[in-house]
Amino acid sequence: MVLNLCGHDFHYECENLCRVFYPNDPVRIVRDADDPAALTSRMQQTDGGFVLSAAWDGEREDVFVPADTPQLRDAEELAASLAIFRLLQRRTRYTPPWGMLTGVRPSKLMITLINDLGEDGAKRYFQEQLLVQPEKTALAAAVARQEDRILQTSKPDSFSLYLSVPFCPSRCSYCSFVSHSVNSPSAKKLVEPYVALLLRELEQCGTIARELGLRLETVYVGGGTPTTLSAEQLAAVCGAIARHFPLGTAREFTVEAGRPDTITPEKLRALKEAGVTRISINPQTLNDDVLSHIGRRHTAAEAIDCFRMARRMGFDNINMDLIAGLETDTPESFRRTLDGILALSPENITVHTLALKRSSRMVAVENARARDGAAVAEMLSDTQRTCTDGGYVPYYMYRQSRSVGNFENVGWCRPGTEGLYNVFMMEEAHTVLACGAGAVTKLREPHGKWIERIFNFKYPYEYISRFDELTARKARIKAFYDEYSI
Ligand code: SF4
Missing domain, CATH: 3.80.30.20 (tm_1862 like domain)
Known part of the structure; x- marks a missing residue:
């Protein structure tokens, strides 16, 4: 598949997410292209914030990020991923158990979040922000407790x-x-x-x-x-x-x-x-x-x-x-x-x-x-x-x-x-x-x-x-x- 990035450079997360849904298709990245066959991930400034959209084959998902969001860049990256996630989830009817989390060390992220938000807050972040399913969230939390002790x-x-x-x-x-x-x-x-x-x-x-x-x-x-x-x-x-x-x-x-x-x-x-x-x-x-x-x-x-x-x-x-x-x-x-x-x-x-x-x-x-x-x-x-x-x-x-x-x-x-x-x-x-x-x-x-x-x-x-x-x-x-x- 062709992934067309416009107005942002969050290629790592976006590409990995495409692979989750289409594991057998090589992903080719292009930038600011006019390619109707590509999945286009776009960031555009609007009143009061930014819209991160994903569009493919006549379907589209938008996620809005207010300009005063703390850690704006992270929020924009998450929004770009979310737009792609929703679009591909609808097209493929597949819900990945690890949601939008594509990194190699989920338990490391969980340890960091537990330190910042407490265990309940960390689990909520996994499930609500990253869309990780409860079974995998519980697994990451259990591993985090053991790893942290060691x-x-x-x-x-x-x-x-x-x-x-x-x-x-x-x-x-x-x-x-x-x-x-x-x-x-x-x-x-x-x-x-x-x-x-x-x-x-x-x-x-x-x-x-x-x-x-x-x-x-x-x-x-x-x-x-x-x-x-x-x-x-x-x-x-x-x-x-x-x-x-x-x-x-x-x-x-x-x-x-x-x-x-x-x-x-x-x-x-x-x-x-x-x-x-x-x-x-x-x-x-x-x-x-x-x-x-x-x-x-x-x-x-x-x-x-x-x-x-x-x-x-x-x-x-x-x-x-x-x-x-x-x-x-x-x-x-x-x-x-x-x-x-x-x-x-x-x-x-x-x-x-x-x-x-x-x-x-x-x-x-x-x-x-x-x-x-x-x-x-x-x-x-x-x-x-x-x-x-x-x-x-x-x-x-x-x-x-x-x-x-x-x-x-x-x-x-x-x-x-x-x-x-x-x-x-x-x-x-x-x-x-x-x-x-x-x-x-x-x-x-x-x-x-x-x-x-x-x-x-x-x-x-x-x-x-x-x-x-x-x-x-x-x-x-x-x-x-x-x-x-x-
Ligand atoms: S390193 Fe492991 S996986 Fe690779 S050939 Fe040897 S036994 Fe098999």
Whole structure:
């Protein structure tokens, strides 16, 4: 579709809103054009204020904003969105559960609003101004309460450590991460030199953190699938973390075991002996047909066996990831997946909504189209009911662009087992020192909100061939803390 903006530049919100209603249509923005086929969003000055209108194909919606409205620009942007929302809602007969809210962190907005307006006022704002449905408003408020409590525990000298292992046993069809399938001999050859350099980068970052007197809160080893590494390589990586960082203060040490087809007793033993406190086993679904459809090379039974093996070996904090909206999955089979996961009683269950990323095989090669949001809505409502009845609380939430139906990703946990890194990272609570290809170090001002990023090279071959450049960039960490002292 063509979106024609006249008299304003609120293109971000307007474009995102069009995508909510027409997820499969690319949106092309034009400005001040005379194009009768376009959806035209216009701002015009009138007596005493401004009219924000949306017009398309003979239909039109107007929203008036008085000139003396406080925070006028925000109000104009909201009015432009509202006009488009009403027009598209009428045309499509679809009412998005998150209303006009298109941002990626609804709970962050909810925390800010609670601080300004109190919880009742914040909920009213969600429902009356942003048109968020009561079920999603309640979810955002519940997450905000949990996140706020966790965020209070982060201090000016806190930091977390993130490690990237960008290798997987094969590539899932929906994946848009920089992750190399070790099925290819060229990728396989990269693993050993990659691990050797990762150990060096860990040593460098550990030395910097020690010299600055930073306090380690959480460690997260993600990817890719870290358990693609051998048991010996995992032991070496975890051993380097223990040697170079003060694990004594860390409240959580997570490794994404991720794919059940990479998990062995030897690897779990290596993780346990290294002091890993939380692992993630991510079946995504317990429907074998769907697993095969998305390119996974394991069955639901194998995922369940892995979980039981980890339990026997003493892992008492396990997360399991699921995805709602996978092709060929249905609300009924998703419900069976939920029941199967609940029967295992993991401490955390993270339910993502499928996002159709352009770089994924599903979109780039298989030309997948966004499916009907109603089926995903049913899956997520079921999740909310089932997890709540099962004694789980929602503790973190984010949304991705291009997620089916503009829905959310939510981490559920048994009280007291929240994945702390997820909250600290999502809300940018403190510095994250990040090692490995594609990792991004985020330096957060200790007594303020300023964030500075240091990017590592994205691909493993660049990480290996330009490693010295990358370690030179890390010198900025000390300079940052000299400028913004703890
Ligand atoms: S396991 Fe995760 S990172 Fe690896 S290919 Fe699948 S989605 Fe991508």
